[in-house]
Amino acid sequence: MFVRAYLRASTAEQDAHRARARLDAFAEEHGFSIAARYIENESGAKLVRPELFRLLGDCQPGDVLLTEQVDHLSRLTEPDWRQLRAEIEAKQVRIVALDLPTSWGLAAPSDDFTGRMFAAVNAMMLDVLAAVARKDYEDRRRRQAEGTAKARAAGVYKGRRENTARNEGVAAMLQAGSSWLQIQEAMGCSRGTIAKVRQRLNSAAAVQA
Template identity: 60%
Template sequence: MFVRAYLRASTDEQDATRARDELVAFAAEHGQKIAAFYVENVSGAKLERSGLARLLADSHPGDVLLIEGVDRLSRLDEKQWEELKGRINAHGLRIVSMDLPTSHMMLGTPKPDDFTARLFAAINAMLLDVTAAVSRKDYLDRRRRQEQGQARAKAEGRYKGRPEDVKRNAAISGMLGRGMSWSAIIDATGCSRATVAKVAKRSTAA
């Protein structure tokens, strides 16, 4: 069994590695070590994510997908959440989330008896669905509040949008100029694919 930690932040300005030490300590408390980290800056409301795809491709049946919270894995709608669960189950992964105590038994030893394991698995599956639904609602509520705030700011002439990270984008431009692949740039900077595309388009037009 390998423990594969997934860390995600929604925007390039956020630190996706923020919970890394907490996950390491959590795994150690349960007698485990994290075999690999998969870090990316992308919205949890997006199903297709390069970091998560790499985790699934690297995994083997019985491995653990370790997350800080269910919202780090999903802010998807119901249909996409079911699709993501299907992919995870197809790879034989077990989800362990720090905010779901019912999932912690998948890391611990000794293993519980069959009845207890099945009971906790059923409860854990239900709580995963509930927590994923709450995460989606939180995402939609936050988006609505942001849109309302932006609309008010625009009406009052105060909205200027998000400031550009000039230093990071200059570094991305330099990497593109040296022929680095987009995937390598994303891994090096932690930015999103959309950001690389924007810088690449600007460089081509220059």
């Protein structure tokens, strides 16, 4: 059994590495080691997340996916959550989340009956928390949209300010031939941000040509 940690943050402004100390402490407390870490800056409302699916692709039956919170794994719609859960079940991966105590027993070896009991209870709780996480996401989006509408009506909406210093660093690394993964790790940005900067560089190069 391998334990693979999944660390996710929604945006480049958030630090996906922040949870590492908590996951390491949990692993030490429960007597196991984390074999690999998969880190990405992507929304939990998106099903397509490269690092999450790379983690699942690396897993063997019985491996553990360790994450800080269930909403780091899913803020998905119900159909997308069913699809992700089907992938997890097909790989026979055990989900252990720090905010889901019913899952903690899955990180330790157990007899067949106990393992099946833990898995059944955990599957039910995962469904509940995934639904709660999606509702929280939708509520926050609704409140943000209402706030934006009010700001626009009052003539004070300015939109999100671009992180120009970070984007200049991304551009420099792209021009130096760095891989997207290296840029993500160095700059703490999403693949979407890199794609936007890459598009700007290509547009600028086309104009100069």
